[in-house]
Amino acid sequence: MSQRLVNWFKFASPATFYPLAGKAWPWFAALGTAFAAVGLWISFFVAPTDFQQGEGYRIIFIHVPASWMSMFIYCVMALWAAIGITFNTRLSGMMSSALAPTGALFAFISLWTGALWGKPMWGAWWVWDARLTSELILLFLYLGYIALTAAIDDPRRADKAGAIVSLVGVVNVPIIYFSVKWWNTLHQGASVSMTKAPTMATTMLWGMLIMALAFWMYSIAIALYRVRAIILERERHATWVAELPEMQA
């Protein structure tokens, strides 16, 4: 029985994960490119013009997936933080730091595209609305994580401090998600709900979901690529690094 169990802790070793990540990222990058091509085609050529917002609504195809991604990546970071604190695995902190810049970027894209959508539809680039403000706090949490972990020289201590920030900050994610329900916001309600049938046209929904998949694949690919750099930086004195084929003269 015990022989059939996969030893997951084996993958938590940077020496095992480094080559695995190297083999995996091109597949995710390729899938991401394919999903982006289909998603963009639906966004511009299949999805019809909106009867209220004209062509301006097409921003939805990146705004909503990028916002989802910014929240989801933070949850994944919190999960890695919990694993890192519980099992004291080295890879957890490396994965968190590999994800943080991409999460911050998606939070920025969410706010940026939101401003460009808000201006023509609401008449304002920015309002201190609960949804917008909590998303801005998410961006600050990402930047705080990056700044804090960069300020601590010992990587293991930096990981621990970062893990605490991720776990405390994750409380903000449900606040963003439910903000449109809990408060009277200028921001519209959820586009896709888990409990109700979607209120939008099916082609629009498909466009959004495929763009979300493209962002997912992109995030996985870029995080795997970045974690390889982080592993090399941190494990540079390890024997297995010196024995890597790419390190031979």
Added chain:
Amino acid sequence: MNWGSTSEFFAMGGYGLYVWGSFGVTALTLLIETVLVRKRYSDTRRALRRELAADRENQE
């Protein structure tokens, strides 16, 4: 098909600035991130190779 001509496509029904500003900045920032990550990896690898080569020479 939504568009009669290329210029209509770029005009986005008067929302061109907002739509292309969104898609353009997204594409640009993802591209910049990719370039930076590749650079970080190759810089690290190059520095390590040099370090390891110097170690080997010292041992000989």
